[in-house]
Structures are given as structure tokens and as C-alpha cells.
Amino acid sequence: MKRTNVERELSVEKKEAILEGAMKEFLAQGYAAASMDRIATAAGVSKATVYSHFRDKENLFSALVEQLVQKKFHSIFGCVDSQAFEGEPKIVLRQLATNMLNMARGDEQFLNFMRLVIGESGRFPSLAQAFIRNVEKSAFSKLCHYLASRPELILSDVEATARIFIGTLVHYIIVQYMLHGGDILPMESDRLIDNLIKLICNGSKIENHGESSSTQHYP
Amino acid sequence: MKRTNVERELSVEKKEAILEGAMKEFLAQGYAAASMDRIATAAGVSKATVYSHFRDKENLFSALVEQLVQKKFHSIFGCVDSQAFEGEPKIVLRQLATNMLNMARGDEQFLNFMRLVIGESGRFPSLAQAFIRNVEKSAFSKLCHYLASRPELILSDVEATARIFIGTLVHYIIVQYMLHGGDILPMESDRLIDNLIKLICNGSKIENHGESSSTQHYP
DNA sequence: GTCTATAGGCGGATAGAC
DNA sequence: GTCTATCCGCCTATAGAC
Numbered sequence: 354m355k356r357t358n359v360e361r362e363l364s365v366e367k368k369e370a371i372l373e374g375a376m377k378e379f380l381a382q383g384y385a386a387a388s389m390d391r392i393a394t395a396a397g398v399s400k401a402t403v404y405s406h407f408r409d410k411e412n413l414f415s416a417l418v419e420q421l422v423q424k425k426f427h428s429i430f431g432c433v434d435s436q437a438f439e440g441e442p443k444i445v446l447r448q449l450a451t452n453m454l455n456m457a458r459g460d461e462q463f464l465n466f467m468r469l470v471i472g473e474s475g476r477f478p479s480l481a482q483a484f485i486r487n488v489e490k491s492a493f494s495k496l497c498h499y500l501a502s503r504p505e506l507i508l509s510d511v512e513a514t515a516r517i518f519i520g521t522l523v524h525y526i527i528v529q530y531m532l533h534g535g536d537i538l539p540m541e542s543d544r545l546i547d548n549l550i551k552l553i554c555n556g557s558k559i560e561n562h563g564e565s566s567s568t569q570h571y572p
Numbered sequence: 573m574k575r576t577n578v579e580r581e582l583s584v585e586k587k588e589a590i591l592e593g594a595m596k597e598f599l600a601q602g603y604a605a606a607s608m609d610r611i612a613t614a615a616g617v618s619k620a621t622v623y624s625h626f627r628d629k630e631n632l633f634s635a636l637v638e639q640l641v642q643k644k645f646h647s648i649f650g651c652v653d654s655q656a657f658e659g660e661p662k663i664v665l666r667q668l669a670t671n672m673l674n675m676a677r678g679d680e681q682f683l684n685f686m687r688l689v690i691g692e693s694g695r696f697p698s699l700a701q702a703f704i705r706n707v708e709k710s711a712f713s714k715l716c717h718y719l720a721s722r723p724e725l726i727l728s729d730v731e732a733t734a735r736i737f738i739g740t741l742v743h744y745i746i747v748q749y750m751l752h753g754g755d756i757l758p759m760e761s762d763r764l765i766d767n768l769i770k771l772i773c774n775g776s777k778i779e780n781h782g783e784s785s786s787t788q789h790y791p
Numbered sequence: 792g793t794c795t796a797t798a799g800g801c802g803g804a805t806a807g808a809c
Numbered sequence: 810g811t812c813t814a815t816c817c818g819c820c821t822a823t824a825g826a827c
Contacts, residue, residue, distance in 0.1 A: 364792065364793095367792085367793085382604075383602070383603075383604055383691065383692075383695070384602075384604075384605075385601075385602055385603075385604035385605035386603075386604035388819080388820070388821090389820080389821060389822085390819080390820080390821090398793080398794090399793065399794050399795075400794095400821090400822085401792095401793070401794065401795085401822090401823080401824095402792075402793055402794075404821090404822065404823075405792065405793075406792095409821075409822075410821070410822090461694075464694070465694055467690075468690055468691050468692075468693060468694050469691070470751070471686075471687055471690045471691060471746065471750060471751070472602065472687050472688070472690060472691015472692065473602075473687075473691065474687060474750050474751050474752065475680075475683070475684055475687050475750075476602070478752045481750075481751040481752055481753075482751070482752050482753065482756060484751065485747065485751055485752075485753040485756045485757060486756055489747060489751075489753065489757065490756060490757055493757060509767065509770070510763065510766075510767045512759065513759070513763055513764050513766070513767035513768075514767060514771075516740065516743070516744065516759065516764055517736065517740045517764075517767065517768055517771065519743065520739050520740040520741075520742070520743030520744060521735065521736045521739040521740055521743075522739075523739070523743050523746075524735070524738065524739030524740075524742050524743050525735065525739060527690065527742075527746075528704065528708060531690060531693050531694075531700075532689070532690070532693050532700040532701070532703065532704055532708075533693065533697045533700055533701050533704075534700075534701065534704040534708065537701060537704045537705055537709060537791075538704060538708065538709055538712065538791060540731065540732070540735065544729065544732055545732050545735055545736075547729075547732070548728065548729045548732035548733060548736065549732075549736055551728070552733075552736065552771050552772070553771070572756075572757060583810065583811095586810085586811085607801080607802070607803090608802080608803060608804080609801085609802080609803090617811075617812090618811065618812050618813075619803090619804085619812095620804090620805075620806095620810095620811070620812065620813080621810075621811055621812075623803090623804065623805075624810065624811075625810095628803075628804075629803070629804090792827105793826105793827085794825100794826080794827075795824105795825095795826085795827105796823105796824090796825090796826100797822105797823085797824080797825105798821105798822090798823075798824090799820100799821095799822095799823105800819105800820080800821090800822105801818105801819090801820075801821100802817100802818085802819075802820075803816105803817100803818090803819105804815105804816085804817095805814105805815085805816080806813105806814090806815080806816095807812100807813095807814095807815105808811105808812085808813085808814100809810100809811085809812080809813105
């Protein structure tokens with residue numbers, strides 16, 4: 354019985370090593386160009402061991418992306434503790450936006466993960482949806498709750514406002530960092546953030562034609 | 573001499589056929605999974621003919637993306653004639669946003685093109701930059717000029733505002749259409765557009781601390 | 792469970808006839 | 810310029826020993 358436990362633990366260690374090797378290979382090469390040989394080598398196991406833990410390449414890829422989506426990139430605001438969502442909007446929103454852009458800038462692993470999810474979203478729609486469910490939705494939901502909790506923000510539509518906020522920042526990350534647009538369309542991140550916050554915090558004196566936003570629950 | 577001309581024309585036709593076949597294959601399969609055999613078959617020529625027109629797979633891919641970037645997807649506002657950029661902001665901006673989302677929704681060819689450019693932007697940075705230079709920059713520039721031409725819009729920063737407008741819509745396209753988020757994070761496009769336009773058109777009573785915006789020229 | 796060795800196929804790229 | 814036929818390597822996946 355003792356030997357079985359040891360073997361189980363070894364097996365689990367190998368499985369984790371395989372996922373780690375797969376991460377390096379898939380993030381660097383993309384799905385199609387990734388090689389099971391190189392994954393095995395990077396994990397320090399034989400190719401047959403890889404196939405004993407994962408049915409085929411597709412299966413390994415799915416397992417990897419689901420793991421990354423649930424653990425490593427659980428939220429776009431991943432590096433932001435929940436207590437940061439308390440305080441004046443101008444301060445909190447600036448902090449949030451700054452953290453988001455600083456996290457993405459230069460983090461080639463994160464940028465490659467986004468490239469992979471978007472690039473394969475046509476052939477792996479369920480993985481793209483897993484990404485939405487975990488990363489995008491949790492960030493969106495957190496921001497909606499915060500926006501709705503601040504009475505000084507009289508927003509006619511909290512969800513739409515959250516989309517504008519996140520969309521502006523994600524698009525900035527895509528153009529400047531992922532697509533290497535920094536030299537072609539330069540724009541200081543602080544300048545964008547300043548204007549985004551001004552728009553949201555000052556431009557909210559509009560008629561509230563929606564349902565009461567007191568007991569609303571966001572996705 | 574006459575035979576030479578005929579041969580030249582045939583050759584040009586074949587080259588165009590190859591690019592057309594390459595478009596189908598690359599947009600459907602991505603770069604790495606695309607096959608030169610299938611491209612040749614789709615173009616109705618032999619594989620050797622493909623290699624007589626293009627040095628290798630990378631070369632063909634680059635030529636294709638550059639062509640698509642310059643011709644087919646020259647502007648995100650591609651389907652919008654320039655004369656549409658005249659009139660009241662609330663009307664023009666709504667028309668612009670609506671056209672943009674309608675163009676992207678369901679156009680699998682366009683969505684696959686975006687997936688390809690983003691997905692390969694790590695391994696083909698110069699193609700991503702070609703995309704920025706042609707598509708993103710021209711849309712951005714048009715919008716900046718329009719925003720600056722409307723005196724009723726007192727925007728403290730035209731370029732930042734244009735980024736917010738385009739970023740919000742591009743992010744919507746990515747989440748809803750490319751990543752299949754429509755069922756997970758539903759949001760009517762009109763609802764987002766309404767709020768975006770309200771924010772830009774009503775929330776612009778802010779101090780103008782920038783340089784005069786009368787004779788500014790945008791990228 | 793893990794390994795070595797190998798099957799079997801499809802990939803990109805080319806030689807040489809016409 | 811275009812074709813047919815072919816080279817050779819790397820790919821995914823598996824068989825069988827330990």
C-alpha cells in the first residue's frame with residue numbers, strides 16, 4: 354500500500370510537470386506549432402508518459418487552458434486585493450486601471466496567453482468561453498458591484514459603464530502591448546486613464562431611466 | 573513578345589489565385605496548421621507553382637496579410653464613406669458605432685482575420701504593426717478629425733476620447749463575437765452605444781488644459 | 792507508471808521534364 | 810512558368826519491455 358501512495362504522488366508530480374512543460378510550449382509556439390516531443394522533454398518525461406496522462410494533444414491543451422484560466426489568470430484584476438475596492442471612485446478607479454496596465458505591460462507570459470485564447474477562439478470556442486466565464490466575468494462583476502456601491506456616482510447604466518471602463522483598458526493593452534503599437538500610435542497610459550476617469554466620474558449627471566440599482570445583482 | 577505577355581497575365585492570374593487560396597486556408601486553419609498542399613489545391617495549381625511565386629510559407633503568409641491589411645480591411649470604418657463624418661455628433665457617432673458592430677457581427681472572415689493577426693502577433697510582430705498602421709490608425713485618425721471639427725464637443729483630449737470610443741467597441745466585438753461571450757455576458761449593442769455616446773457628448777464640460785485643438789493634426 | 796523504439800503519415804520544400 | 814514525382818524530416822500516437 355505504501356508503494357502505491359508513492360507511485361501516486363510521483364504520478365501527480367509528473368502530471369504537474371507535464372502541464373508546466375505544456376504551458377511553456379503552447380504559450381511560446383501556439384497550439385498547432387507546439388510539439389508533444391518538446392513538451393515531454395521540457396517536462397523531463399518521455400512522450401509515452403505524456404500520453405498516459407492526457408488522451409491526445411487537444412486534451413492536454415484543453416486541460417492546460419482551463420487550469421490557467423482558473424488559477425493563474427483568474428481575474429484581470431488578479432493582482433488587486435478585494436479591499437482595494439473601497440474608497441473614492443477617482444482614486445480606486447485610477448489605482449485599478451494603473452494596476453491592470455502595469456500588470457500586462459512586459460508580462461510576455463500573460464500577453465502570449467491572451468494571444469493564444471483569442472487566436473484559437475475560432476477552433477476552441479469552449480476554451481474562449483471558459484476564459485470569459487472566469488477572467489472577464491469576474492473582473493466585470495467586481496467593477497459593477499463597486500460602481501453601484503458608490504452613491505456619488507449617478508450612473509444611468511452600471512453595466513454599460515463597466516464595459517466602457519474595461520473595454521478601453523483591454524483595447525489599450527491589445528494595441529500597445531500585444532500588437533506592438535507603442536511606436537505607431539503612442540499614448541501615455543496616464544493620459545488615457547485621466548480622461549476615462551473624468552468621463553465616468555463627471556459625466557454621470559444623466560437621467561436615470563433604468564430599474565433601481567440598489568438590489569441589483571450582476572453576473 | 574506576345575507570348576510573353578500572355579504568360580505574364582496567366583502568371584498574375586495564378587498568383588492571385590494562390591493568394592485567394594492562401595486566404596481561405598490561413599483564415600480557416602491559422603498559420604501553423606495551414607498546409608501548402610491544401611493552398612495549392614484550393615488555388616487550382618501545383619505546389620511547385622506556389623513556391624515559384626513565393627519563397628516559402630512565411631513569405632506567402634506575410635504577402636497575404638499585408639494585402640488583406642491594405643485592401644480588404646483598410647479601415648475598421650471600411651464600410652463607412654467619408655461623407656458620413658458630417659453632422660451632429662450624437663447621430664454620426666451612433667451611426668458609426670452601429671455600422672462597426674453590424675459589420676463585425678457574423679462576418680466570420682473578418683473575425684478570423686482578427687484572430688489570426690492577434691494570435692500571430694508574438695511571432696509576426698511586423699504584420700501586427702502593419703495592421704495597426706493601416707486599420708487601427710486610419711480609423712483612429714478619422715475619428716479624431718471628426719471629434720475636433722465639432723465645436724459643440726468641448727473635449728479636453730480628443731485623442732484619448734477617440735481611444736475610449738474605439739476601444740469600447742473593439743472590446744465588445746472581441747468579447748461578444750470573437751470569444752463567443754454573447755450567452756455568458758449578454759449586453760445589447762444599442763445599450764452600450766447609448767451610454768458611450770452619452771458619456772462623450774454630455775460629459776465634456778471639463779476644463780481644457782491641453783494645447784489649442786484648432787490646428788492640430790492627428791496620426 | 793514509465794520507459795525505448797517505432798509505426799505511419801503529413802509537413803515543407805525541391806529536381807527535373809516540358 | 811508549370812507540372813509530376815519525390816526527398817526527408819518531424820509530427821502524433823502506440824506497442825511492448827520493465
